[in-house]
Structures are given as structure tokens and as C-alpha cells.
Amino acid sequence: MKDYWKILVRMAVPFIRSAGEAKKAEDSNTTGKDDLIGVSLVYAADLLESLATDKPLPKAPEALK
Numbered sequence: 800m801k802d803y804w805k806i807l808v809r810m811a812v813p814f815i816r817s818a819g820e821a822k823k824a825e826d827s828n829t830t831g832k833d834d835l836i837g838v839s840l841v842y843a844a845d846l847l848e849s850l851a852t853d854k855p856l857p858k859a860p861e862a863l864k
Contacts, residue, residue: 805851812851816844838862
């Protein structure tokens, strides 16, 4: 029961990642607020997945540096 939060996080990750991909695909360019929000959401999903699966944290995308 101690790792119950990991189950919940793993259930949420696909929705967060999907929201990020949808935000990035709103227009044809790869710059702007929509793309930055999308990259942030995808990266957040990657971070949460790494924490929930006890894997090393991914490096931040160039757009967030």
C-alpha cells in the first residue's frame, strides 16, 4: 500500500503526455507559447514516469533550458 501513489501516477501519465502532444500540434510551427506548454507537459509526464518506475530522471528538453 506504500507505493499506491505510483499506480495513480502511472495512470495519469498518458493523459498528461497526450495533453502535451496535443498542445504542441496546435499549429505548424515549433515555437510559441503553445509549443512551450506542450514540451513542458511532455517533460512533466517523463519526470513523473521516471519517479514512479524508479528510473533515472530524463534530461530537460532544449526548449526548457
